[in-house]
Amino acid sequence: xxxxxxxxxxxxxxxxxxxxxxxxxxxTGIGVYxxxxxxxxxxxLEKLGGKNLPIEIVHAPEVIGMxxxxxxxxxxxxxxxxYIAAKLVREGKAQAFVSAGNTGAAMAVxxxxxxxxxxxxxxGIAVAFPTKKGKPTILIDVGANVDxxxxxLVYFAVMGHTYFKEILKISDNPKIGILSIGEEEGKxxxxxxxxxxxxxxxxxxxxxxxxxxDIFTGDFDVIVCDGFVGNVVLKTSESLGTIILEMIxxxxxxxxxxxxxxxxxxxxxxxxxxxADFAEYxxxxxxxxxxxxxITHGRADARAIKNALKVASQFEETHFNDKLKENIQTLLxxxxxxxxxx
Numbered sequence: 001x002x003x004x005x006x007x008x009x010x011x012x013x014x015x016x017x018x019x020x021x022x023x024x025x026x027x028t029g030i031g032v033y034x035x036x037x038x039x040x041x042x043x044x045l046e047k048l049g050g051k052n053l054p055i056e057i058v059h060a061p062e063v064i065g066m067x068x069x070x071x072x073x074x075x076x077x078x079x080x081x082x083y084i085a086a087k088l089v090r091e092g093k094a095q096a097f098v099s100a101g102n103t104g105a106a107m108a109v110x111x112x113x114x115x116x117x118x119x120x121x122x123x124g125i126a127v128a129f130p131t132k133k134g135k136p137t138i139l140i141d142v143g144a145n146v147d148x149x150x151x152x153l154v155y156f157a158v159m160g161h162t163y164f165k166e167i168l169k170i171s172d173n174p175k176i177g178i179l180s181i182g183e184e185e186g187k188x189x190x191x192x193x194x195x196x197x198x199x200x201x202x203x204x205x206x207x208x209x210x211x212x213x214d215i216f217t218g219d220f221d222v223i224v225c226d227g228f229v230g231n232v233v234l235k236t237s238e239s240l241g242t243i244i245l246e247m248i249x250x251x252x253x254x255x256x257x258x259x260x261x262x263x264x265x266x267x268x269x270x271x272x273x274x275x276a277d278f279a280e281y282x283x284x285x286x287x288x289x290x291x292x293x294x295i296t297h298g299r300a301d302a303r304a305i306k307n308a309l310k311v312a313s314q315f316e317e318t319h320f321n322d323k324l325k326e327n328i329q330t331l332l333x334x335x336x337x338x339x340x341x342x
Contacts, residue, residue, distance in 0.1 A: 002056075003312050004085035004094035005305070007036035008063045009101020011298050014044060017100065020305025022050040027306070030313050033058050033094055035085040060084040064105045066298060073105035074112050082106060086113040089291035096292035096312035098283065100300040107144050110286045110293035117321050119328055122148065123288035124156045124227070125295065126163050127234055133218030135170050138163055139179075140222070142230035144286060150195040151336060153178065153224045157204055158331055159287040160222030162324045167285075167314055174221035177210030179229060184209065191226060203331045283308035285315065288324070292316055 007017045014036055021032045022045075031054035034041050038059035045051060060081040064073050073082055082101050086109040088094040097114060099106040107125070116123055124141035131137050140156045140163075141148070157176050164174040178195055180188035185196060187209055199206040210223045215233065225233070252262040283296030283304070292315040296308040329337070 001096075001313060001316055002031040002033055002088075002094045003096045003098060003309055004033045004035055004058075004088040005309065006082045006085045006097075006099035006101050006106075007034040007041055008060070008081040009099045009106070010296075010300050010305075011066075011100075012301055013100065014040060015048075016300065016302045017305050018044045018048055018050065019302035020300075020309065021055055022048055022053060023302060023306040024309040025050070025053045025055055028310070028313060029054065030309075031055065032309065033085070033088055035060050035088070036063070036081040037061065058084060058088065064102050066102050068102060068105065070102070070104035070108040073102070074108050083109050083113060086110060086293075089114050089293075094291070095316045096294065098294045098296065098305070098308045098312050100283075100296045100298055100305065100308070103143070103295055103298070106293075106295045107286060110289050110295070111144070114293055115290045117288050117290050118325065120155065120288035122152045122155070123286050123293075124152075124159055125230075125284050125286050126160055127230075127284045128168070129215050129237065131216050131218030135218055135221075136168065137215050137218060137220055138168075138174075138222045139215060139230055139233065140224055140287065141227040142234045142284065143227045145227040147228070148191065148226040150191065150198050153191070153195045153226070154198050154202065154332065154336060155288070155328070156224040157199060157202070157206070157222065158327050159324060160224065161204055161331065162320065162327050163285065163287060164221050166318050166320055166323050167311075171221060173205045175219070176204045176206045177208060177214065177220040177223045178206075179215075179223050179225035179233075180209040180211065182209060183211055195224075198336065201333050201335070283311060285311065290321070292320065 007014045035058045041057045062077045062080040064080045064082045086097050089097045122145045125144045126138050126140040127142045128136035138160045140160045180192045210220045252258045283294040286293040292312050294308045294312045
């Protein structure tokens, strides 16, 4: 197995990316293609002690900027590290693609260069949210598809079911919900109301509408929504988490007593930080592509890159796409499979 890593993508690239790749290969023995500026990566790999590991450098003279539009990646910068890394997967030279670069561009090359898996119209990004029950809730889609049809959300549910069962291995029959503004059937916009009866027709463990608070309660295992809503939820949650931590730090500094209290709470705070830290999860998979595509945070450090590579290897080792294909056939009714429902 080889994983293609966009070595030039992300705020801390290429150093953190190379460090993460080295740590990953030392731990697993799985090969990595470092895609990027050959001269820079060669010197860095040798400097960081990765010369004799199963890491190969693939030259890419261009880089997709974090602020460039996604269309640039597919149409104009075909010699970029991101495009060439995705192309390695399309050509079968690598089994998975990982990037911490421009999220929109990473989605674009995953969808249009790697391509959608058989039977999938719209791949979706899945994110694991921490919950008070200790197990994550999967939210899908969080940005790959701004406008969706009911059929797409049903397929997202099957993708989330497969992810929760095969990768997280928490439950063989995860509880599925659809994000809405009320828990009663009939609540929500037209997309939600049209999707609800379709989910009831499937063999999924669909338990109804989920409200925003349910993302963090752990009462649902998988929650589906369109990418517009999902991305707003994701960005709001990230921002809220950061602001709360900053406010706690400011309050702690106000007196000697609060500083002592913070020291006593430090072990608990560290455990909490670990549960909420995106670096622990590695990255968000774009489910439903021909090869594994993992999109990690632009701020990813070496640990996050290592974990993103580990997640990518898990998808390949469990033959995720084969399991997804099987689940589509067994969990969905014929009316959804034969194209009669939009």
